[in-house]
Amino acid sequence: MTVRIGTRASKLALTQSQQAADQLAAVGGFPVELVRIKTEGDVRTGSLSQMGGTGVFVAALRDALLENACDVAVHSLKDLPTGAAPGLTIAATPKRVDVRDALCARDGLKLADLPPGARVGTGSPRRAAQLRAARRDLDVVDIRGNVDTRLGRVPGLAGNAEDSPGDLDAVVLAAAGLERISRLDAVTEFFETDVMLPAPGQGSLAIECRTVDAPGQSGAEGSQGALAQALAALNHEDTRLAVTAERAVLARLEAGCAAPVGAYAYRKGSMLYLEAVVCAVDGSKSVREKKATDGLTEVGATLLGIEVAELLLAAGAADIADLAASR
Numbered sequence: 050m051t052v053r054i055g056t057r058a059s060k061l062a063l064t065q066s067q068q069a070a071d072q073l074a075a076v077g078g079f080p081v082e083l084v085r086i087k088t089e090g091d092v093r094t095g096s097l098s099q100m101g102g103t104g105v106f107v108a109a110l111r112d113a114l115l116e117n118a119c120d121v122a123v124h125s126l127k128d129l130p131t132g133a134a135p136g137l138t139i140a141a142t143p144k145r146v147d148v149r150d151a152l153c154a155r156d157g158l159k160l161a162d163l164p165p166g167a168r169v170g171t172g173s174p175r176r177a178a179q180l181r182a183a184r185r186d187l188d189v190v191d192i193r194g195n196v197d198t199r200l201g202r203v204p205g206l207a208g209n210a211e212d213s214p215g216d217l218d219a220v221v222l223a224a225a226g227l228e229r230i231s232r233l234d235a236v237t238e239f240f241e242t243d244v245m246l247p248a249p250g251q252g253s254l255a256i257e258c259r260t261v262d263a264p265g266q267s268g269a270e271g272s273q274g275a276l277a278q279a280l281a282a283l284n285h286e287d288t289r290l291a292v293t294a295e296r297a298v299l300a301r302l303e304a305g306c307a308a309p310v311g312a313y314a315y316r317k318g319s320m321l322y323l324e325a326v327v328c329a330v331d332g333s334k335s336v337r338e339k340k341a342t343d344g345l346t347e348v349g350a351t352l353l354g355i356e357v358a359e360l361l362l363a364a365g366a367a368d369i370a371d372l373a374a375s376r
């Protein structure tokens with residue numbers, strides 16, 4: 050059997066999928082191929098808001114799994130809605146890479162060096178809010194498009210493919226995506242998590258399959274059993290615990306995909322730490338909470354996320370931000 054990995058056709062998606070394909074083939078010893086799935090978000094050119102947000106990318110891949118057009122889908126975990134997908138299981142979260150957001154500015158500038166009123170592009174209310182909190186004078190510009198398109202709006206940062214003059218002083222992107230498409234050269238400053246908390250799940254991949262093919266399902270045998278074993282081998286448990294806690298914050302807040310919420314969890318020794326923030330999009334206020342647990346299980350991580358979300362709500366999170374905001 051050849052295992053088919055369904056993927057979007059963007060450079061970032063193809064790179065992530067190919068990496069997972071190579072790892073699956075190496076540990077599983079079976080052939081793996083990529084199958085390109087056209088999503089509504091790739092076909093249509095209207096604004097994402099009119100299509101139901103980034104969820105459209107995810108939905109097409111999930112349909113392909115359920116229709117047996119592919120066996121495995123690789124998602125950026127931060128793009129996955131927190132709700133369950135019936136019939137499907139996140140079978141593996143591989144070891145997370147850099148979680149930080151990164152400033153990619155013209156002329157090597159760092160945040161503090163940008164001139165007053167500098168134009169900084171991001172499509173993320175979470176990034177916009179934290180940028181404004183750090184530098185109230187910035188003109189934050191709403192931008193869309195893939196990573197290359199965004200970099201192309203900053204003078205000197207377009208790859209060789211594009212040669213646009215650029216209309217922004219800087220953009221903010223996830224270090225993880227830049228690393229995956231080999232564009233870390235564009236970064237002028239990495240934001241530590243005290244300046245900018247990342248999106249829940251940022252820097253982490255989710256490898257999804259049909260539940261019947263997932264690790265731990267009884268009766269899986271033959272090629273299915275081989276896939277389940279290979280998926281289990283790709284899973285990184287500390288990453289799984291961290292992203293479980295982060296996503297539990299979002300779920301408990303009932304936060305939409307455009308809610309200005311950041312969360313970051315990590316394991317250190319026998320503890321799982323979680324920090325989360327809800328910001329006013331204008332940067333004027335925020336509430337921030339931090340907690341830890343020694344319950345290093347999926348349940349313990351989920352409870353930690355719920356607890357932090359409830360602390361945020363008690364501190365007024367719903368009053369400072371539209372938590373239900375979606376694009």
Ligand SMILES: NCc1[nH]cc(CCC(=O)O)c1CC(=O)O
Nearest residue numbers: 125128222223225226251252253
């Ligand atoms: N929403 C787009 C998206 N989804 C995942 C990544 C980067 C990789 C990651 O965070 O895992 C990006 C680009 C970005 O936010 O800069």
